[in-house]
Amino acid sequence: MAVDNDGIAVVTLQRPPVNSLNLDLLQAMNNTFDDVAKNKSKGMILTSASPTVFSAGLDIMEMYKPDPKRLETFWVTLQDMWLKLFGASFPTAAAINGHAPAGGCLIATSCEYRVMLSGKFTIGLNETALGIVPPTWIQDSLRHTIPTRQAEIALTTGKMFTVDEALKWRTNRGAEGAARLGPPVLEGPQMPPRSPDQILNKTLKMCLSPKMALDTGIIKLNALNEYLVTERTTIVDNAITFGIKKCNDMDINIQKRGRRKVGLIDETAADKAEAIEKCKKFIKRFDKIPSLARGMTKQIFRQEVLQKLLTNRQADTKQFLDLVNQPKIQQSLELYLAMLKQKSQK
């Protein structure tokens, strides 16, 4: 952990090669989260020392042919880690500088803000694809981050999102779009400034008139272009809102049409330093908010999900132990480990 001059703690996961979460790493994370809380840090950013992997999720070796006592401690320590991170009163952000499957995605979704490096990385809860069932609180972390329907589809299909798919939906391409429309397209006299409505009404009237002089037509076209440039964002936003409503009315899946993104991450960054900077910017947004009010509001907001695990902790642990000890699950884990080994030897 490194605390910067602003009092923001940057916690770097460092368990080569892929930051898989074994008992030792989870215990170290818990101790670190306690320290961040004790030191009254302004906030915490989680990132990874690996250049390509944020975290590969749970260490499968902890679950394959496990020692019963250690397996139980492992699970309870994972629950503790999640309770501390998801329920932290201080602001939390993840600078996701690589792949974040399963438990890696859990850590990221437990934070309040996510910045992921652009590139060929993926993030998601892929458990069902491995034949394992993510427990309620792990599902809840995703449901807390993205819309319920998208979370259900992602969970049941074991979806791994590309960075672009994971990004949140943005409609405002203001400057870029305006630049594409550009300056007036036709050479010639320009019109004195008027309000967009005045311009549009006049243009419509003129276009309906059968005798329009060329010069007047040019003025009007320039005026229309000016209107489109200045009001583009509003026009595009209104068109998208209208389009979404129509698609919903007609039961058309907007995501398939490529416009709607899911919001699993908040921003992208070109490199780790930029990702950390963007996370810091998020944390600094709370500079003027009294920390007690902020922290309590967050905890109330997350209380229902946290309480579910707190009340069912023993049952959740038993369910995990029963599941892992099933011969079928052991077989799946063995096959998966062999597949990973084979892949890494290529």
Ligand SMILES: CCCCCC/C=C\CC(=O)SCCNC(=O)CCNC(=O)[C@H](O)C(C)(C)COP(=O)(O)OP(=O)(O)OC[C@H]1O[C@@H](n2cnc3c(N)ncnc32)[C@H](O)[C@@H]1OP(=O)(O)O
């Ligand atoms: C049973 C009930 C459980 C319920 C609880 C459910 C909650 C969470 C479940 C999990 O988190 S399970 C873990 C799921 N994780 C994954 O599916 C990711 C698997 N790994 C990968 O896809 C890749 O490793 C990577 C993260 C994309 C990185 O790829 P890269 O090419 O950089 O590295 P590799 O060559 O694949 O791996 C290097 C080395 O690490 C070993 N390894 C990778 N992931 C894990 C892991 N999760 N646990 C243990 N070991 C892992 C991999 O086998 C290689 O080992 P060596 O061959 O070098 O010995």
